[in-house]
Amino acid sequence: MAATHQPPAAPILISFKGKDELVDSLAAFVAKASKESIDKRGKFTVAISGGSLPKLLGGLTKDPSVKWNKWHVYYVDERVVPLDHPDSNHKACVDLLWSKVSIPEDQIHPIDDNLLDDLEELSDAYEKELIREFAQKDSARFPIFDLILLGMGPDGHTASLFPGHELLSECDRWVAYLEDSPKPPPKRITFTYPVINHAARIVFVAAGGEKADTLKTVLDEPEAGLPSARVKPVFPGQLYWFVDDAAAAKVEFPRTPFKL
Numbered sequence: 580m581a582a583t584h585q586p587p588a589a590p591i592l593i594s595f596k597g598k599d600e601l602v603d604s605l606a607a608f609v610a611k612a613s614k615e616s617i618d619k620r621g622k623f624t625v626a627i628s629g630g631s632l633p634k635l636l637g638g639l640t641k642d643p644s645v646k647w648n649k650w651h652v653y654y655v656d657e658r659v660v661p662l663d664h665p666d667s668n669h670k671a672c673v674d675l676l677w678s679k680v681s682i683p684e685d686q687i688h689p690i691d692d693n694l695l696d697d698l699e700e701l702s703d704a705y706e707k708e709l710i711r712e713f714a715q716k717d718s719a720r721f722p723i724f725d726l727i728l729l730g731m732g733p734d735g736h737t738a739s740l741f742p743g744h745e746l747l748s749e750c751d752r753w754v755a756y757l758e759d760s761p762k763p764p765p766k767r768i769t770f771t772y773p774v775i776n777h778a779a780r781i782v783f784v785a786a787g788g789e790k791a792d793t794l795k796t797v798l799d800e801p802e803a804g805l806p807s808a809r810v811k812p813v814f815p816g817q818l819y820w821f822v823d824d825a826a827a828a829k830v831e832f833p834r835t836p837f838k839l
């Protein structure tokens with residue numbers, strides 16, 4: 580998929596009455612995306628966020644059509660803690676997703692928890708994981724994931740890209756680290772915008788009234804520059820917002836009906 584200089588397509592906002600409908604439709608959407616990639620290229624490369632997202636992806640574990648053995652899973656961001664620590668995004672995904680399906684272990688790519696004392700080495704090592712997956716097959720400057728799944732914090736952060744942080748302008752590295760996350764824990768690694776923005780599909784998932792003001796700012800006032808509003812897929816990538824009506828309550832941005 581060659582990138583051109585066309586402007587990013589407008590986001591597609593899909594709002595569901597409640598969480599159950601959101602969970603079921605998100606599962607159907609991700610299952611379809613994975614089928615399309617597997618049919619075309621024999622594999623599905625996906626990067627997943629932590630926070631509330633793993634639970635909202637739970638519907639997928641009930642879909643018998645998903646070919647989990649073709650999934651190659653990475654983390655959009657990770658907290659620098661042992662992999663069995665309650666704050667670990669990997670642990671949340673293991674508990675809520677991977678322990679319930681059968682993905683070969685070597686196709687799930689957590690951080691190297693032998694490197695927790697050296698954030699530079701840790702983020703370099705994770706960047707190398709991505710290079711191993713993407714560099715040979717793709718001459719693009721950045722990896723092109725089939726799907727990147729994002730969450731949005733009530734402050735508008737996504738991945739571990741926080742409002743006002745210097746990493747918002749990082750455009751060379753694929754994976755960067757920070758030691759001053761305003762949301763605990765402070766040490767994290769994160770994909771940078773160029774990696775996120777080069778994905779074929781990017782899906783934000785946000786639920787709950789506590790995200791309503793922020794979602795309005797992101798979608799109706801993108802010029803305010805909140806981190807989530809800076810996600811702008813490189814053509815021909817497409818950005819979707821899967822939200823519930825509580826999160827979308829204040830948004831004027833037009834909704835699109837859900838269809839597979």
Ligand SMILES: O=C1O[C@H](COP(=O)(O)O)[C@@H](O)[C@H](O)[C@H]1O
Pocket residue numbers: 628629630631632655656657658668729730731732733736737738739762
């Ligand atoms: O700390 C993080 O927060 C964001 C948003 O989390 P949510 O619970 O508000 O959905 C998450 O996407 C990110 O992966 C995580 O590290």
